[in-house]
Amino acid sequence: MVVLLVNGKFCKDPTLATAEDFYFTVLNQRKETNNPFGFNVTFGNVDNVPGLNTLGLSFARADVGVNGQVPPHYHPRASEILGVSEGTLLAGFVSDQRLFTKTLNVGDVFVFPQGVIHFVVNIGEVPAVAFASLNSQNPGTIFIADTVFGSNPSINPKFLAKAFQLDSTIIMKPRTIFV
Amino acid sequence: MVVLLVNGKFCKDPTLATAEDFYFTVLNQRKETNNPFGFNVTFGNVDNVPGLNTLGLSFARADVGVNGQVPPHYHPRASEILGVSEGTLLAGFVSDQRLFTKTLNVGDVFVFPQGVIHFVVNIGEVPAVAFASLNSQNPGTIFIADTVFGSNPSINPKFLAKAFQLDSTIIMKPRTIFV
Amino acid sequence: MVVLLVNGKFCKDPTLATAEDFYFTVLNQRKETNNPFGFNVTFGNVDNVPGLNTLGLSFARADVGVNGQVPPHYHPRASEILGVSEGTLLAGFVSDQRLFTKTLNVGDVFVFPQGVIHFVVNIGEVPAVAFASLNSQNPGTIFIADTVFGSNPSINPKFLAKAFQLDSTIIMKPRTIFV
Amino acid sequence: MVVLLVNGKFCKDPTLATAEDFYFTVLNQRKETNNPFGFNVTFGNVDNVPGLNTLGLSFARADVGVNGQVPPHYHPRASEILGVSEGTLLAGFVSDQRLFTKTLNVGDVFVFPQGVIHFVVNIGEVPAVAFASLNSQNPGTIFIADTVFGSNPSINPKFLAKAFQLDSTIIMKPRTIFV
């Protein structure tokens, strides 16, 4: 069987749409952050909020444990607004090799321009929670380490060694974590 | 003097940009809702967050007092995601004359498609707070009553009387509140 | 049966397209305006002119009887050019609560920016006819009174009473006309 | 002096905008068609209707004398809707080398997709008038004969002779009319 897809999602018959299609309710639930990076992201997008189809928006809740981080990543198709609702986060992004960082407390908001590599780190004493909105139905999220060091199959370690100017045995050691 | 404007905002010299340009900090402050409608909206956009320029995003905090409402309005250039952080709100919008409503508690999210008339009403016992993200740098906010009944100069009351099928003296009575 | 729709319309096989698909012929026919508002609009869009699919244009003829009006409405996805071919119309729109109006005679043209609330009123002695072009295949037309006071189900009259600062019994009286 | 231009037009200070900026009044005036092709086009765009700036629309009136034509041309940045208000026009366009034509009487409408070569010919007994709307602020109008045979400097006649498979002396004869 050949599967053919259209660009974008099919729409529900609008006469059958209900308010539930525009509604999402789990963002007040704390998530486990028990992993090597110490974070957990819950997405709200057209897959669980059908009414978002064609609207050009999606959102997320990020739980970041103490000392945890959402590691460096970028969204190829969206800018992001991040607001902190619990704890203290250090937010950072790099543009033209300049690093921009800011400590965010509850009620603070930070903006990540489309396509820049960014990260947030919990620099406080308690678990932190942030909410993000992205201006795309399908923003994409590309984590740097997973993509470069954890691809399937692996990028030739010799190539990566030159690219990152590190020994190839060193560079591939943590690979199992990223795959 | 003739003032000429470009479509959009000028950009700061990027070599002078700092993390402050991407940061906003007043969203954790409660606002007065002591007005006939019982609400107060604080906007974050390119005017107070210069880094938002060209990013296609803006955001807002809405305080809604007990029995208050953000009255019927629409954004001609943006869809909106609304999340509740305090209290209980009834959110509603009308599409093709069908009314979609949903009760939102803390952690609940609702979506308003671009251009639809929508409103939120505090149906709880305590002041409510919601945060909204909009996918435009300049979404526009058009309040129905202010625009139709409070324009300057007024739309001819005789015209409005026929449009709304109400007596023209009745329709113009609350005008002073909307102007 | 579940109906799934793609965003937009399917296209006819282009090898089967004919000149008829790009043609529309009923715009020279006068329409009845015997209703509470005194107008009648005939649309030309992809539903009756298949060749308009994907072109980003649609059009309309408006008949406006003596003392009639096309009541306040907006198009969330299109700007509009309106030209008068018979009679005299007063055209108006509100932007930032400022009212812009102009008397239009035969041959005069007026422009309504995307998303603004606008209306036209026959202020002459004879039936008026106007032609409009809109820069969207699917501009949407949202009549204010029908949407706010005639939705199904109704918006809670208590909420509307506060929003419009009118008594809730008064505001719901003409509802049957808008539903 | 070096002239630098921004892409697009400057905007008037919106607080100084008036209804006149959205208004155009000369479309009811007959124009001379006393030229080799027998037509005359009056444009309404941001140059004479400042309110059209950024709206994505422009319009035109075409007078076409008996036996006259608006010769083959295309708009690189707009689709077009054409409606006939006087006389009888034959409208045609070519897509994938297929010719689509239709006779248009008063009240008839025809659509020209973006970028296709099209033309209208007065095939009636009286002068014809048509109105066109285009979905671009700056649609561009490229007349084939003027562009190919009337450029300054001329395209090398030897190149044109091969391109059109005609003798180069023949092909350059009418050049003075197109320059």
Add this chain to the structure above:
Amino acid sequence: MVVLLVNGKFCKDPTLATAEDFYFTVLNQRKETNNPFGFNVTFGNVDNVPGLNTLGLSFARADVGVNGQVPPHYHPRASEILGVSEGTLLAGFVSDQRLFTKTLNVGDVFVFPQGVIHFVVNIGEVPAVAFASLNSQNPGTIFIADTVFGSNPSINPKFLAKAFQLDSTIIMKPRTIFV
């Protein structure tokens, strides 16, 4: 059977995509230019490189024989970058009836803005080869002579005679070459 098409191409199931879908290998093969114009174009687009779907790019190789030309044409939906890899080409386009031309040797690059009529002529002693990239998945290519003089059915020769100010018998003589 009625064929219905979506705007754009269906997508392959992404889990089945392979590197072959992003690869094209025939651009190093010389093509015959034995035709009245002396050129041959090989296109690379979504039809033979499925991975191009939705990317907004396509490309082409042009072989142009001695004295040959790619005759005047335009792309309604793309700008073009042309680079020469063999021989010497004269590239030209017309904008606002001004002719811009440039002699291109190996390694030279020239740009054709979206929608302008352009051409290249081999003005060297050897066959020439050029590579072009266009910023649309479906740029369209409209050859002027084929479209205006070779359509099916033909545009009325009397109309063309007036449009090009040539005798109608002369203008239709080479028609068989363009059909």
Add this chain to the structure above:
Amino acid sequence: MVVLLVNGKFCKDPTLATAEDFYFTVLNQRKETNNPFGFNVTFGNVDNVPGLNTLGLSFARADVGVNGQVPPHYHPRASEILGVSEGTLLAGFVSDQRLFTKTLNVGDVFVFPQGVIHFVVNIGEVPAVAFASLNSQNPGTIFIADTVFGSNPSINPKFLAKAFQLDSTIIMKPRTIFV
């Protein structure tokens, strides 16, 4: 002095434009690749080809020495077509953690979708040359290692150590090469 910039580039007065503005001639010159990565890229964009302004295209020549590579990077605002004119390159990109690679010989073409991390490595015996076209006037080029490990100021090594699961002293050793 405060520098204010418009989004995009100013346009030259079009009446002063010449064919030179659409022309670029240095792409046939071999470039040095004597650096730790073994590559050199020459860009053609609006800065050296003013006619590209607003056209949505730019291009580049890449010289890649023996054993050299264009290290992992992405373009946030453009897809890319790459064609090989000398030597043998291995091209690769990662999408959804899947690695797609292809060996490219002279005349072969490969496509990199917008926003994906990609690289090319010279796997042949001689220096390689490739030409690339990108569908943006300002595609952006973000090299992963330079951005993550060479930013100014540095991202906290402790954060990077956790993100890449490597020792922080190891990870910062090659920093001087990336800054």
